[in-house]
Each structure stands twice: as C-alpha cells, then as structure tokens.
Amino acid sequence: MDYKELAREVKSASIMLGSAPEKLRNEALEAIAAALEEKKEAIFAENKKDLEAGSNLAKPILGRLKFDEHKLEDVTAGIRGLMELEDPSGKVLMERDLDEGLHLVRVTCPIGVIGVIFESRPDALVQISSLCIKSGNGAILKGGSEAKHTNKILFDTIYEAAVKAGLPEHFAALIEDRTAIDELITCTESIDLLIPRGSNAFVQHIMNNSDIPVMGHADGICHIYVDKEADLNKAIKLIVDSKTQYVAACNTAETLLLHKEIAKEVMERLPGAGEIEVEYIPAQSEADYREYLDYKMTVKVVEDEMEAIRHINRYGSHHTDAIITENQQAADLFQNLVDSAGVYHNASTRFADGFRYGFGAEVGISTGKMPPRGPVGLDGLVTYKYKLKGNGHIVADYASGKKSFHFKDK
Amino acid sequence: MDYKELAREVKSASIMLGSAPEKLRNEALEAIAAALEEKKEAIFAENKKDLEAGSNLAKPILGRLKFDEHKLEDVTAGIRGLMELEDPSGKVLMERDLDEGLHLVRVTCPIGVIGVIFESRPDALVQISSLCIKSGNGAILKGGSEAKHTNKILFDTIYEAAVKAGLPEHFAALIEDRTAIDELITCTESIDLLIPRGSNAFVQHIMNNSDIPVMGHADGICHIYVDKEADLNKAIKLIVDSKTQYVAACNTAETLLLHKEIAKEVMERLPGAGEIEVEYIPAQSEADYREYLDYKMTVKVVEDEMEAIRHINRYGSHHTDAIITENQQAADLFQNLVDSAGVYHNASTRFADGFRYGFGAEVGISTGKMPPRGPVGLDGLVTYKYKLKGNGHIVADYASGKKSFHFKDK
CATH class of the missing domain: 3.40.309.10 (Aldehyde Dehydrogenase; Chain A, domain 2)
Known part of the structure; x- marks a missing residue:
C-alpha cells in the first residue's frame, strides 16, 4: 500500500470535511452511533476473535481489548455527548478594522489531518474518530494489532455510516500495518499533527523521529x-x-x-x-x-x-x-x-484530566511548552486562520502615507 | 565553550525572569534604551569595523549591516513602544470552579528560552532582546558574523543595563560561533522555541534537524x-x-x-x-x-x-x-x-504583517499549522499553564461518587 498517497487522499478530503457545516458533522455522529448499535452483534463477534487470539495477554490488557455491551454504551453515550458540545471551529477570536473597509478576523478552523497511533483499545478508535469528525479534521488511525478484527469492523461501520450521512470519501483511514508508522511520520505535507499514545518509549520515538508536530507526553513524573x-x-x-x-x-x-x-x-x-x-x-x-x-x-x-x-x-x-x-x-x-x-x-x-477540568471530551495531555498544553479538550484540535476582506486595498497607499491604518476592534 | 551548559544557565535564569513583575521588565527596557543612547558613539565605531570588513558585500546587505543614528532612533523608539504594550504574560484565559473550593485558572506565562538565529542586521538583535524581555523569556541569540563587532557591543550594552536594572544574570546570551548552531538545536531540555530567520534553505535546515518547536517560515509562495x-x-x-x-x-x-x-x-x-x-x-x-x-x-x-x-x-x-x-x-x-x-x-x-494587523510588534510569520499561525505578535511569545487551588481535594471522592463536579465559569 502507498501510505503517502493514502495520506494525500485524506488530506484532500479533510479540506471538504473542514468546511462541512456543523449540522452535517453532528448528523454523521448520530448516524455512527446508530450504526454501531445496529451492528453490535457482528462487532462483538469480531471482538471475540481478538480476545481468543490474545487469550494469553495480561489481564488488564485483555480488559482494554474487550468490546462488549458496556463499552458500546460508553462510546455511543460519548458520541452523543460530543454532539452537544460547542463547535470548536468557526469561532471568531479577534475582529478588527485595519482601516475603512479593510476588515480582519482571526477565526478557528480545523488543523487538517491528525495521525493518531493508539494502543489496543477498540473504544479509543471510536472516540478518536468522533473527536476528529466533530472538529472537522481528517484522521489517519493506527490501532494496536491485538485489536485488529475489532478495529476493522468498527472503522468500517463508522466510515460507511459517515459517508452515507454526507461526509466526503477518504475523510478517515485505518492503517493495519505497523511498519506503516515509520512512513506516516514522514508525511509532513499531508499530516499536520501526530497524537501518539502508548508506552513512553514509543511516544519518545515518534517525538524524536518526526518533523510533524506531536501532541502528547512521554514520562509523567x-x-x-x-x-x-x-x-x-x-x-x-x-x-x-x-x-x-x-x-x-x-x-x-x-x-x-x-x-x-x-x-x-x-x-x-x-x-x-x-x-x-x-x-x-x-x-x-x-x-x-x-x-x-x-x-x-x-x-x-x-x-x-x-x-x-x-x-x-x-x-x-x-x-x-x-x-x-x-x-x-x-x-x-x-x-x-x-x-x-x-x-x-x-x-x-x-x-489533571480533560473531563475533570470540565472540557467534556479529552484529546490527550500535552507536556510540550507551546499550546495546547496540559489536558487538551476539543479546542486543541483546531488552529486559526486570518481572513482579510478589502475593496481593492493596496499596501503602497499605506507605505506612501496616502492612507494610514485606523485600528478599531469589534 | 560548553553551549549545553550555557543554555542551562539561561534556562535557569529564565524561570526568575518569567516571574519578574511587569514594572521591572519595563524598567529594564527603559534602561536599555538609555544605555544605547549613551554609548552610541562607541557603538557606531564598532559598526564601522564591520562595515569596513564587509566593504565588498552587496549594497542591500551593507544597508542592513549599517547601524547609524537613524537605526538607533528606530530601535529606541521600538523599545519605548514595546513598553506601552500590554503585558502578554499573566492573562487569565479561563477561570472555572470545578467544585466548591476547587478553583482552576488557565493563565498565560512565558514560553521559557527562545533561541533566535538571525541575519546580519544589528537592529534585529535589539528588537529580539527587547521582545524577549517584555514577554519574560530568556534569549539565546546568534547573529550574522558580518555584524560581529556591532552585535557584541549592542549585546553587552543591553545585558549590562538590564542586569543593573534588576534582571537576573544569564537572562540572555550571545553566541558568536556559527558551529554552535548545530549544538544549540539539540538542547531540547533548555531551549523551548527556535526562531530562525534568514534564507529559506537555512530555515528548512533548522526545521528538519531539531526536535525543538520552530516558529517561522521557509518559502513564501x-x-x-x-x-x-x-x-x-x-x-x-x-x-x-x-x-x-x-x-x-x-x-x-x-x-x-x-x-x-x-x-x-x-x-x-x-x-x-x-x-x-x-x-x-x-x-x-x-x-x-x-x-x-x-x-x-x-x-x-x-x-x-x-x-x-x-x-x-x-x-x-x-x-x-x-x-x-x-x-x-x-x-x-x-x-x-x-x-x-x-x-x-x-x-x-x-x-500579511504583524504591524499592519495592529499587533504593535512582530515576532515573525509562521506557516506552521499549530498556533501561533501567520503574523505573530507579542502574544506568540507566551504559552499558558493551569493553576489549580484546592483545600485538600482528592480525586477518590469524585471517583467514588461521594462528591461530584459542579463546573461554574467565572
């Protein structure tokens, strides 16, 4: 598989996803919750395959691997909770007239494509996909291989429901091959943010080997x-x-x-x-x-x-x-x-936790110095852009002194 | 010279600088402006040495290298303008009671230590040092070698005036050896942000070879x-x-x-x-x-x-x-x-420029996706931390259901 090409496809779709109206993104989330409930027996059956293959794993790992009625209720409740949260995208952070008829706004927008590498917890796949849809970001997901059957059916269910609800094709992709990680972390053109989860050594490896910004933490001392x-x-x-x-x-x-x-x-x-x-x-x-x-x-x-x-x-x-x-x-x-x-x-x-801070959803905890820092909520999955609207305004008029700036905040 | 040790010293001083009151930082800025004016003849004499040594440089480069009465007026006016700007640090971005007596604030704070690598423009040294002092950040500065005499006297003047005004020793350092750059960009423990200026190829080199976050832009297409x-x-x-x-x-x-x-x-x-x-x-x-x-x-x-x-x-x-x-x-x-x-x-x-956007000062322009993005003003030189104040509050009480969160924003 050509992972660079796959990343480009997700990137391209993310542009359309990012400008999809909030209503459509929320409808896709409801469609996903409904589809997961509808296909639950098939999902549990796939999960059984993973549990059987991993029967000699340690008990806490098996506990995380399990995807049963209880976990399903948790993730669907999580999706519906997310629908209620305010859209993090499209918020006006600053609005200023630079001069008569020259209007600047700083407005939040999705980051683009998020690459998430996560442990063998199928519920994490559902949570992460929903967070990305809510915030308008494309997602490239690589889950732990112990959960491969469960991840596959969960991803397929989510993808089909969301595309049927109107999200663009390729808005998300699931990677199953572990060796793909080393290629993905070089896709600086297509992936805008990496969120690695898992062992400290693994997170540190990603931080040290990618030029893509990484959100997360290795040690917690x-x-x-x-x-x-x-x-x-x-x-x-x-x-x-x-x-x-x-x-x-x-x-x-x-x-x-x-x-x-x-x-x-x-x-x-x-x-x-x-x-x-x-x-x-x-x-x-x-x-x-x-x-x-x-x-x-x-x-x-x-x-x-x-x-x-x-x-x-x-x-x-x-x-x-x-x-x-x-x-x-x-x-x-x-x-x-x-x-x-x-x-x-x-x-x-x-x-120190996004839910305890009242963020409603948690993306992760970042120990980097640049924002977002600490527990990161949904607003950590957006950045901002500046939109300037003029009426033929040119800089030469200001450089020559013919015009001057009159800053006026709204 | 041991640059790792030097970076650690600046890091250590930056903690004290970062908590210095706004008044002290502004007083240091005024002391710097006054000292530059007082020592101007000595500064112009050092600049003459650089201009003579660089006499066969291209005309625009010589223009940037020159530090005369006019440039001095510009930089001192710049410093005094900076003093008038609002302190970017210590701003409360969010204030929330999580429960009775459990109070959370998200407050802006300096990033820590900024490593700035800039072209042969002595006025840039003054601007960057002042921006770092205003925002409470330690600074490690590496200027173009063509300006070495001017940079040295400007830095010494700034450093002495600022320490005399009460800033901690080692709050800033000047690096004169170009080979130090490769060592500095590995100081992930001590340097929190790199701002490379100069040619696209150089900026790209820094971006590709450092795990420290980089603010800037290579191409501008x-x-x-x-x-x-x-x-x-x-x-x-x-x-x-x-x-x-x-x-x-x-x-x-x-x-x-x-x-x-x-x-x-x-x-x-x-x-x-x-x-x-x-x-x-x-x-x-x-x-x-x-x-x-x-x-x-x-x-x-x-x-x-x-x-x-x-x-x-x-x-x-x-x-x-x-x-x-x-x-x-x-x-x-x-x-x-x-x-x-x-x-x-x-x-x-x-x-697309910080001054034209009304930011009062410009740190640079960032083409990265994560904030700060676009023209970056003084508020791009701060990050934030969370301060939580309780009265013996423990998580076990919330996990057991004995207590529950009552989020209330201020």
Whole structure:
C-alpha cells in the first residue's frame, strides 16, 4: 500500500470535511452511533476473535481489548455527548478594522489531518474518530494489532455510516500495518499533527523521529512538595490520593519532596495511611527520579522551597506538580516558578484530566511548552486562520502615507 | 565553550525572569534604551569595523549591516513602544470552579528560552532582546558574523543595563560561533522555541534537524486568484501591489491564477500597469510554482475556482493567498477552503504583517499549522499553564461518587 498517497487522499478530503457545516458533522455522529448499535452483534463477534487470539495477554490488557455491551454504551453515550458540545471551529477570536473597509478576523478552523497511533483499545478508535469528525479534521488511525478484527469492523461501520450521512470519501483511514508508522511520520505535507499514545518509549520515538508536530507526553513524573507550613492531615490525604488513586496514570505522583522541618513526621504518618501499602524509597541517585507507575514513590528531603522548585524543574516532566502549604505566598511562588502544565496548591495531581477540568471530551495531555498544553479538550484540535476582506486595498497607499491604518476592534 | 551548559544557565535564569513583575521588565527596557543612547558613539565605531570588513558585500546587505543614528532612533523608539504594550504574560484565559473550593485558572506565562538565529542586521538583535524581555523569556541569540563587532557591543550594552536594572544574570546570551548552531538545536531540555530567520534553505535546515518547536517560515509562495466575476480594475491594482510593492518579502505574490474567462483581458492589461515592468511567465511545469523574490510571476489559467483552490493547497506554502472577485459566495468558498494562514478577499497579500494587523510588534510569520499561525505578535511569545487551588481535594471522592463536579465559569 502507498501510505503517502493514502495520506494525500485524506488530506484532500479533510479540506471538504473542514468546511462541512456543523449540522452535517453532528448528523454523521448520530448516524455512527446508530450504526454501531445496529451492528453490535457482528462487532462483538469480531471482538471475540481478538480476545481468543490474545487469550494469553495480561489481564488488564485483555480488559482494554474487550468490546462488549458496556463499552458500546460508553462510546455511543460519548458520541452523543460530543454532539452537544460547542463547535470548536468557526469561532471568531479577534475582529478588527485595519482601516475603512479593510476588515480582519482571526477565526478557528480545523488543523487538517491528525495521525493518531493508539494502543489496543477498540473504544479509543471510536472516540478518536468522533473527536476528529466533530472538529472537522481528517484522521489517519493506527490501532494496536491485538485489536485488529475489532478495529476493522468498527472503522468500517463508522466510515460507511459517515459517508452515507454526507461526509466526503477518504475523510478517515485505518492503517493495519505497523511498519506503516515509520512512513506516516514522514508525511509532513499531508499530516499536520501526530497524537501518539502508548508506552513512553514509543511516544519518545515518534517525538524524536518526526518533523510533524506531536501532541502528547512521554514520562509523567509528577511531584508533591510538602512545605514546612503544610497542614499535615491534608498532606497525608493528598499524597495517598496522588500516588494510589490510579497508579498507572501519567498524572500519578512519583516523587515526594519534604521540607526538612516536617519530613520526619510525614514519614512516620504515611505507612498505613492508604488502603494499599506504598513503598517510600529514599532518593539515592538521579535514577530514582523516575516514573514507577506502581505503588512506589521516591522521597527526598529538601532544605527549602526553592530547592524543591529547582528539583521539579530539573527532574520533572513538566506535567503536573503540587505544593501542600497553608502559606499563600509559598503557594504563589511555587505556582509561578514551577515550569509545568499544571501547578497545584492543596489538590491532588490526579485532577489533571480533560473531563475533570470540565472540557467534556479529552484529546490527550500535552507536556510540550507551546499550546495546547496540559489536558487538551476539543479546542486543541483546531488552529486559526486570518481572513482579510478589502475593496481593492493596496499596501503602497499605506507605505506612501496616502492612507494610514485606523485600528478599531469589534 | 560548553553551549549545553550555557543554555542551562539561561534556562535557569529564565524561570526568575518569567516571574519578574511587569514594572521591572519595563524598567529594564527603559534602561536599555538609555544605555544605547549613551554609548552610541562607541557603538557606531564598532559598526564601522564591520562595515569596513564587509566593504565588498552587496549594497542591500551593507544597508542592513549599517547601524547609524537613524537605526538607533528606530530601535529606541521600538523599545519605548514595546513598553506601552500590554503585558502578554499573566492573562487569565479561563477561570472555572470545578467544585466548591476547587478553583482552576488557565493563565498565560512565558514560553521559557527562545533561541533566535538571525541575519546580519544589528537592529534585529535589539528588537529580539527587547521582545524577549517584555514577554519574560530568556534569549539565546546568534547573529550574522558580518555584524560581529556591532552585535557584541549592542549585546553587552543591553545585558549590562538590564542586569543593573534588576534582571537576573544569564537572562540572555550571545553566541558568536556559527558551529554552535548545530549544538544549540539539540538542547531540547533548555531551549523551548527556535526562531530562525534568514534564507529559506537555512530555515528548512533548522526545521528538519531539531526536535525543538520552530516558529517561522521557509518559502513564501503566495497566490492571487482572479475570479471570473472580478472587477478587473481592482485585480490589476492588486496584482501589481502584491507583486511589486516590496519584491523581496515573503508575503509577495509569486503565482497568478486566472480564470479562463478573464485571463486574456488581464494579460493584455498587465504590461505597463505598474511602475516597474514584471515578467509574467506562463506555467510550463511544477518547477514554475516557486518563490522568485524578483519582478517575475508565474501565470496559470484555470478552468474554475476549485482548480485554483486545489492548486494553492498543493503548491502554495500556506502563507497568504488572495481571491479577487465581486461574488461573495466565491469569496467565502475560497476563504474557507484555502488552507493558509491568511486568506484574503480583494486585498493585497502584502498586508500579511504583524504591524499592519495592529499587533504593535512582530515576532515573525509562521506557516506552521499549530498556533501561533501567520503574523505573530507579542502574544506568540507566551504559552499558558493551569493553576489549580484546592483545600485538600482528592480525586477518590469524585471517583467514588461521594462528591461530584459542579463546573461554574467565572
């Protein structure tokens, strides 16, 4: 298969999709939800093939691979929820007369084509396709091979329903061959944004090997710093929640920084504070400042708040970090100087999530410095363009002084 | 010199600079303007050395290299104008209660460290340093070697005045060794954004060889499409302005697309229409769809508007493209389907410029798809972070259903 040509087809279709009216995109989403419900028995049957082929996979992986009545309800509810969300495209961000009859608007528009590479979770395929349709972006999807039968029938169902509802052909494509990834990440002309999901090493590989902008995160090394003026009851509760509420998430805290004045008391009170025992490991070397994704946490005692801030900026992954303190000035300093997408005061790092931020849908979490940063909602799938309308206006008139700009914002 | 270490020093200082109050940053700017005025004779003397060493350079290059009383007035006026502009940092973009006592804000903040590689124009060094100070970003500057004496004294003057005014040491650094560029573009930990200026080939080289986000543009292949329903008087005027008003700019039109019904008349009326004769070259092959930066323009006759749109999306550089028509529907179609940072209706492509858009200062023009896109003002030098303030809020309470989110925007 010629993946460059395929990417060009999706690119070409994305231009039409991007200018499709909101009503049509929402109708396509409803058609997709209905088609998934209608074909559910065939989908479950295909999923059974994947589950059988993967019967010796680890239990959590099998759990994600499974696509049953419950998952179907989740994804169709998700699609219908998405229909209710405001169209992220076509929003006027700025409107300005540059001069009499010369009118400038900055308006949001779809990014173009999004390449999404995701793990063996068939529900992710449905979510991602719906997000792309809602935001008017073409999509090239590469799912985990363990889910290949389920992915195929889900994609075919979605594609057929959407094209029948009026979306342009080739508005999305499913890639089944893993070796295609290396070719896709070179399609700088046709793919505008990559969203890799999966292992840190994989995400890092994509980030290092593609000139296409990448939205995502590799490591999630989040910190909790307990200040000398912390309320230690809150501190214990927040450490336990940030570490144990869901241990495999990227917003789980991995390193605990304790001010020397309260370190001893915190370490005495932590054992047994949560439902599950956590192993608190005193930092010995830089190698301990790592992501465990397990019931383990590195502990470092610091002289003062500035040492904590410097540690986080140096060893963190700019994801989400929290200070526990009752001193507002200490909190302000921390929230200003810590260079992360999320800087929290007396709250669990686990709140770093698009749904918990009230975005309605989550595209992913980005630890890059340029926007969109942190949890990304639907508005992370649009960019903007400038539309200028004149009546034969030329720059020579302004350069010569015959005319001058009269900026007037609307 | 260890450039990685230097980049780390600037990174570290940038954290303090980024949280310096607006007043301090503005005071530093005033101190810089005053210091440049005070040391002007020494600066002109250093500039003379560069001009003598470069005496056999082409005249336009020497013009850019020259730093005289007039240029000094320009840059100090530029600095004082910048002081008047609103602080791009610290703006609240979103403010939301997630629940009782759990308060989220999305607030703009400096990006961190900007690496700027610029041509042999000493005034650019002053402009870029001032923009970085105003926006709270650390700066690593590499100027053209032809301006080395001027760059050195300008940088030293700026640095000393700013540190004396209270900015942190190492808030900026000047790189004089060209071979350092290849090392700098690998400093992904310390440099957050690269802004390369100069030749297309050079910008493309940086874009292809760095994992650091790059803001800028290589080619500027802008189009004018004259629709069958164009007012041909406007069309002629706009073609002439877009092509000849300043022929070396990236927003100069390079390809003229003519609807077949008006092509003959336009081609008859164009010769002699402007002050300078332009060579209109009929398109023979794809190689003609290029950037001339000269009084030359490729002409292609198209069957209809859709062919023009497809041509622009395929061969353009997503910079700025214009349609000339009196038909509003044709204009809307063009402005929706052309995938460029600027899509114009009856206006010259030469308007694509931060000052003409009323931004007060221009950082550059970006042809990337992700924001910031098009002409970038001071607000392109900031990103944002999320600050969450709670009172011991944990996610477990929401996961268990004990509490629920009550989103309330401010």
